[in-house]
Each structure stands twice: as C-alpha cells, then as structure tokens.
Amino acid sequence: MELEKELEQFRQEAQRLKAGRRSGSLPFPEALRAFAVRYAEYTVAAGGTVTDAAQKLGVSGPTLYEWRKGRPRPKPIEKSAALVPVRVSQRPAAAAGAAVQVVLVSPGGWRVEGLGVESAAQLLGKLGC
Numbered sequence: 593m594e595l596e597k598e599l600e601q602f603r604q605e606a607q608r609l610k611a612g613r614r615s616g617s618l619p620f621p622e623a624l625r626a627f628a629v630r631y632a633e634y635t636v637a638a639g640g641t642v643t644d645a646a647q648k649l650g651v652s653g654p655t656l657y658e659w660r661k662g663r664p665r666p667k668p669i670e671k672s673a674a675l676v677p678v679r680v681s682q683r684p685a686a687a688a689g690a691a692v693q694v695v696l697v698s699p700g701g702w703r704v705e706g707l708g709v710e711s712a713a714q715l716l717g718k719l720g721c
Contacts, residue, residue, distance in 0.1 A: 628645075631645055632659075685710055694709055
C-alpha cells in the first residue's frame with residue numbers, strides 16, 4: 593500500500609531529524625508537515641483520532657494539531673537572543689553585617705525579592721538566564 597510506504601519514509605525522516613538532539617527536533621520541512629496533515633485527515637476519516645495518527649507518525653499530538661491548524665511551530669529562542677538589558681540600582685546601605693539581598697524584576701513583570709546573591713544566582717541559572 594502506497595500510504596504505508598510514505599508513512600514509513602516519514603517515520604524514518606522524523607527519526608533522522610530528532611537524532612542527536614537533547615530535546616525537540618529540527619523543524620520539519622513543509623513537504624513532511626503536509627504529508628502528516630494528510631495522514632491525520634485520512635486517519636480521522638477512517639474513524640481514528642489525531643492522536644492515533646501522531647503516534648503512528650512518531651510526532652507529538654500537539655505538534656500535529658498545530659500543523660493541522662496551519663500554525664507554524666514557534667522558533668526556539670537562541671540564548672543570545674534572550675539577553676535583555678539590566679538596570680542596577682543602588683539602595684540605601686544595609687546595616688553593618690546584614691546580608692545583601694537582591695530584587696529580580698523580569699521584563700515580563702514578575703518580581704522576586706529577598707534573595708541573597710547566591711540564591712539569586714542559582715535561580716537565574718535554573719531559569720536559564
């Protein structure tokens with residue numbers, strides 16, 4: 593069956609694109625995404641689900657749903673692109689011997705107060721900043 597042959601080719605290409613990556617995969621070419629959408633439509637018409645099609649294709653369900661809706665997958669943010677300007681402001685001097693505390697304010701508006709310098713550095717490291 594021609595469809596089964598195309599499905600196997602898709603799966604092999606999907607595995608190739610995912611190989612060697614720690615998370616995610618390289619973006620799928622438009623032709624592969626188009627086949628995946630056609631296969632999902634075929635599966636749904638035959639009484640299956642998009643999740644069934646995704647499992648057979650070897651991609652995630654949310655990815656296949658996005659492809660069906662025609663939305664391109666968001667491009668990953670490169671570490672260098674994630675850098676933002678930082679403003680350091682001086683607060684009144686703390687009492688002698690008091691621990692220095694840091695206030696972090698993100699460009700998105702979230703705020704973290706009361707951390708020491710080490711704790712703030714650890715938090716930034718965990719957030720990938």
